[in-house]
Amino acid sequence: MTETTENYQLDQEEYIINMGPQHPSTHGVLRFEVSLKGEMVRNIRPHCGYIHRGIEKMCEKNTYQQIIHLTDRLDYLSAHSNNELVCLTVEEALEIEVPERVKYIRTIMAELNRIASHQLWWCSMGMDMGGLTCFFYGLRDREPILDIFEETCGGRLLLSYNCPGGVMYDLHPNFQKRVKDYIKYFRKKLPEYDALLSGNIIFLERTKGLGVLTLEDAISFGVTGPTGRASGFSCDIRKTQPYSAYSKVDFKEILYTEGDTFHRYKARIDEMWESMNIIEQLIDNIPEGDYAVKMKPIIKLPAGEYYKSVETARGELGLYLISDGNKSPYRFKLRSPNFINLGALASMVKDTKIADLVAISASLDLVIPDIDR
Amino acid sequence: MTFKFLYDFSILTQAIDKAITGSMSPFWAMITEMTIIGVLILAFYAVVGLYLVYAERKVCAFMQNRVGPNRVGPWGFFQTIADLIKLLMKELIPIKAADKLLFNIAPFIVIIAGFMAIAAVPFAKGLHAVDFNIGVFYVMAVSSIGVIGILLAGWSSNNKYSLIGAMRSGAQIVSYELSVGMSLITIVILAGSMQLSTIVEGQHDLWFIFKGHVPAIIAFIVFLIAGTAETNRGPFDLAEAESELTAGFHVEYSGIKFAFFFLAEYMNMFIVASIAATVFLGGWMPFHIPGLEGFNHVMDYIPPFLWYFVKTAFVIFLMMWFKWTFPRLRIDQLLTLEWKYLLPINLFNILLMALMVLMGWYF
């Protein structure tokens, strides 16, 4: 991405197409400046910033409790993990040990959130490949998860369920039953995804061996999440720096070495299976206890620098926080997985076709508000 | 031949013809007849086009666990009519940089191609506008005019997206025309005629897909694939490619001009389906099994146009089923499919069919 439009020399037969900000397959207001030679993509320059809302700056003006609801709006598909990150940072800084129950609740919620997010990604991946039916099957299966969220958290997408020291409300009495029913239901539905898309010859032909991201590239770009793991980069924060209840559960880190579009796809499908395993291990053993520690009405972190990261559905979301001892942070900087994954896109799409560009960018699972923040 | 046609429309059409030619000079009689047929086909075109849109929306809705249109009229039956009224009232946005003449002509070329093709389709005995002795050839020739409209639309819009869409469409149609033609030729060998009415009547004992068993079934499958590709429908909708090229060749069109393209797509689907029904599934011919006279006689009581529409609907349903299940192909895969798979299979299939006809190995 060192080349800009000004100093990039176009070939005589090349021409430039603007994909976005309004384009069906950029999933939001992201703009790709694509230079094409016929159907072949020669170069691509992503332009972001169309939905920059200054969330990081806004967080510096708010108290720690108020920050939570702003982080919902970053990567809205893994709102719970974003909330959790702020809470974990605050709790670590204040050296508060949250009750076991809270850890379990947070883990289950984060995994449910991960499943819901991957379902929506599957929808849009299918749609970008031209299979519109996928979109509705994914949304259909996502709906019960949103209902579970709504019953316990009051929100469907933007949960705002965490608060420093615990969670906002206790679990709803129906929660365990609903989640168990859902896991049973989704275990039956997930093979349909394979039948419809992953096994389909057209889909396989269009994804296998395309948009390869090598391990070296993945590490040097800092690509994380399922995208990085499909290239063999073991970067699962849940394994490397376990937080909440992840140290208590037994789960596999999905790793592939191929690094192509199909294995990025496969990594996410397999993650849904793993998430269901994690939830099943935890759901019956939620310990009794408080759902939150009593916190002071105004939280002041001791002056210093803090870094904490969590694994959202898209990769490592890191929070670098500087506190000067006041009630709001002095500096609030996020390492957003989407922004960094987007950086690797240009190296993947070189000399592919337009249709491949769409497929590859769909397999990165970009959420634009998280890129721009 | 003991077989009798219970519903013979040629009596009706000939009576009308006689009445018209008897009452005016031959020149005016011809003009009057042409006008009547034109108006009838136009009305048919509009109604079928609109209700195919409705059918597609319902079919895809049921496949996707939805209800589909259900607000305008019972079960949303008048939804597409409401859509048409909306499209008629919408503003036609003039494109400054477009080639005005070609830009405006393009939708009409697409429509006219479908219009001409439908004239040769026999709906029932004696119920077709023209009955060429080279009917199959005519339909194929005329339906490929449509691609000129698409190419013009894409080029004259002066938009890179639409240009890519048009070029893709050109490459696609040039390749798939071949397969459509070859698979039809397979049946022409069996039928021994290119006249659509003769082809239909040749199936009075058994439909060609059963008569010609293996090669006919292969030809039918190839025709379905190639026909779907020719109508620019998913999984071959590369010219439109909603997620890549936003709308491909008709990205700059609005209002009723867009509706023309939209309608033409569905009409082409109808034409391809009715050709498939006519050539492979016996057209308006009822289902007959040689030797079962009683059964055949019962089947004759079902009106021929009903047979025709049920068969066409079946093929259309298959095409919708394809569209709503499969992801889209990429342009190079599309061409690979044609040149590496469909064409060799087709050539071999023609040889097989010729051999079969020579040896008399059909039912």
Add this chain to the structure above:
Amino acid sequence: MKSIIKYFADIFGGVRTLLVGMKITGKYFFSPGQIVTQQYPENRKKLVMFDRFKGELIMPHNENNEHKCTGCGICETNCPNGTIEVIPTRIETEDGKKKRILDTYVYRLGMCTFCALCVKTCPSEALAFGQDFEQAVFDRTQLTKILNKPGSTIMKGVE
């Protein structure tokens, strides 16, 4: 010879994967009982929202038109968006003391992000979330609501 076998194996393998997909969509096409769409305006009567659903901020009043709000303004300071404005007045009680009570409770729905901090931090549990989600209006000014009903007073025993 091997390549010929591979050629045909490719064709049949490919067609098989396509048929597997068609089986799924075909299955749903022929089982209309699986339809999941909700017919929204028609099912309005039957529609029950979850009790924690955050539709809008309300101030529950009892049958004597009494609420629990003391007008302390904690919700106002906790709100991240300036959604809430508590306008208090001072009255003189029977024993001659001056007391701060609620005059108007202004809630701007258009600015609310439903973080639930107001409800959570209210010391007298005067606030709650309502279940009404049909909040579309023609004019932005209608989104500014006054939550305490006219003539309402504070519930006895709430300080």
